Amino acid sequence: xxxxxxxxxxxxxxxxxxxxxxxxxxxxxxxxxxxxxxxxxxxxxxxxxxxxxxxxxxxxxxxxxxxxxxxxxxxxxxxxxxxxxxxxxxxxxxxxxxxxxxxxxxxxxxxxxxxxxxxxxxxxxxxxxxxxxxxxxxxxxxxxxxxxxxxxxxxxxxxxxxxxxxxxxxxxxxxxxxxxxxxxxxxxxxxxxxxxxxxxxxxxxxxxxxxxxxxxxxxxxxxxxxxxxxxxxxxxxxxxxxxxxxxxxxxxxxxxxxxxxxxxxxxxxxxxxxxxxxxxxxxxxxxxxxxxxxxxxxxxxxxxxxxxxxxxxxxxxxxxxxxxxxxxxxxxxxxxxxxxxxxxxxxxxxxxxxxxxxxxxx
Numbered sequence: 240x241x242x243x244x245x246x247x248x249x250x251x252x253x254x255x256x257x258x259x260x261x262x263x264x265x266x267x268x269x270x271x272x273x274x275x276x277x278x279x280x281x282x283x284x285x286x287x288x289x290x291x292x293x294x295x296x297x298x299x300x301x302x303x304x305x306x307x308x309x310x311x312x313x314x315x316x317x318x319x320x321x322x323x324x325x326x327x328x329x330x331x332x333x334x335x336x337x338x339x340x341x342x343x344x345x346x347x348x349x350x351x352x353x354x355x356x357x358x359x360x361x362x363x364x365x366x367x368x369x370x371x372x373x374x375x376x377x378x379x380x381x382x383x384x385x386x387x388x389x390x391x392x393x394x395x396x397x398x399x400x401x402x403x404x405x406x407x408x409x410x411x412x413x414x415x416x417x418x419x420x421x422x423x424x425x426x427x428x429x430x431x432x433x434x435x436x437x438x439x440x441x442x443x444x445x446x447x448x449x450x451x452x453x454x455x456x457x458x459x460x461x462x463x464x465x466x467x468x469x470x471x472x473x474x475x476x477x478x479x480x481x482x483x484x485x486x487x488x489x490x491x492x493x494x495x496x497x498x499x500x501x502x503x504x505x506x507x508x509x510x511x512x513x514x515x516x517x518x519x520x521x522x523x524x525x526x527x528x529x530x531x532x533x534x535x536x537x538x539x540x541x542x543x544x545x546x547x548x549x550x551x552x553x554x555x556x557x558x559x560x561x562x563x564x565x566x567x568x569x570x571x572x573x574x575x576x577x578x579x580x581x582x583x584x585x586x587x588x589x590x591x592x593x594x595x596x597x598x599x600x601x
Contacts (some may be wrong), residue, residue: 265445265488267462268441271432273341274481275425275464276416280339282383282407288354288363288390291329294398295366296358298325303332303358310369318432330429331360331399335371336387337407343415352386362398366390373407383411417481422474424481426465431512433463435492441465449480498595500584502564505601507577509584515595522583527573529566563593 287306289293296303305328307380337352344350354368370387374380388406392398418424438459445457445467457467473480501510522529563584570580587593 265486265491266494268327268426268489269485271437271489271494272426272428272441272485274415274417274485274581275427276510277341278283279341279547280413282337282339282373282375283376284335284371284373284386285357286333286354286386287369288331288356288360288366289329289369290334291331291360291363291366293328294360294362295328295331296356296360298327300332300358303330306332329366331356331363331366332358333363335373337384337386339413341415344409344413346409346412348409350384350407350409352403352406354390354401354403356399360399362392363390363401364392364398366401368403368406371517381411383413384409398575405595418469418477422469422477424467424469424477426467426484427599428463428465431464431499432494432553435459435462437489438462438465440490440493441487442467444489445484448487449483499598500588500593501600502584502597503579503600504581507581509567509580511563511595515593517561517563517566517594518592520587520590520592521555522587524575524579526581528574529569563595 264330285306287303287310300303304327307327314410333354333571335352337350339350349587352373354363356363367389368387370385371381371383373386374382384407386403388403388405389399390403392401394400398562426441428434428441438461442457442465444454445465446455449467450456450470456470457465459465467484469480470476498515499512500515501512502508566584567580575583584593585599588595588597
């Protein structure tokens with residue numbers, strides 16, 4: 240949206256006339272990028288989960304027992320000895336990680352945290368995290384929060400990892416830093432959208448919209464980063480300027496997501512981004528034959544019997560190739576099990592016929 244259109248829109252709105260913008264529903268900068276410094280942060284600590292039903296580290300795991308002994312002495316029992324803790328099985332030593340939102344956090348805010356056993360505990364189910372100080376990941380960091388609360392194991396296959404909802408209370412403020420020491424903000428493109436054409440377009444749009452008659456205030460320094468100098472008259476309160484930059488609409492033809500196929504082998508799910516293409520290929524799998532080649536191939540010695548209900552072509556446009564979505568539709572038609580679908584897609588990618596990045600999650 241250029242300056243002239245925005246001014247006309249404001250004028251018509253004041254006059255009581257409402258119209259749809261020329262790029263209604265368009266992708267805006269904040270949809271495919273973030274501001275450097277306005278990202279999530281981690282707070283970390285090491286603590287004890289207590290109250291476990293005999294599934295803790297056990298008295299022979301000295302790192303946990305030493306920490307328990309030190310804790311008891313700190314709380315007033317100065318006579319406790321490690322030998323007295325040899326039968327303790329209801330305590331586990333854990334790492335504690337809290338995730339501060341990218342918008343920052345203020346003193347008193349409650350945020351979620353994750354705990355993971357680092358000892359010999361078999362499960363954290365039913366335990367409670369004892370109060371644990373949390374610091375930044377940099378050595379010498381001050382304490383930013385204190386964590387405690389009931390541990391919830393979300394995945395029964397990973398019983399030594401759990402979460403504590405709203406378990407960390409902030410004791411210091413953490414602010415999102417949008418500007419550097421020179422009063423500049425940096426727009427960081429998502430990896431899937433990073434590239435010189437889009438980075439240069441964003442810089443050009445900012446210059447055209449925010450400084451049409453003055454010097455350029457934005458420039459693409461690489462395919463992923465665009466640096467914008469906040470004008471002096473906006474420096475005292477840059478929030479409105481930053482908001483306008485993030486809400487700038489982008490030409491749809493430049494928003495091309497990287498073609499990806501994400502497979503979760505544990506759940507059997509297949510997620511695609513972009514228009515994933517395949518080169519011509521014929522797939523022969525026990526019980527089925529699928530081809531992206533037209534016309535359909537005749538039976539061969541390797542595949543002597545091709546029953547009509549097991550043979551499906553996936554080249555609806557007759558172009559000698561297809562999209563992965565066509566193949567998945569064929570899988571649905573043939574009721575191919577998830578395990579076989581994943582195996583076939585992995586083989587197509589291995590042969591170089593799948594034109595997308597394949598990401599496997601376990």
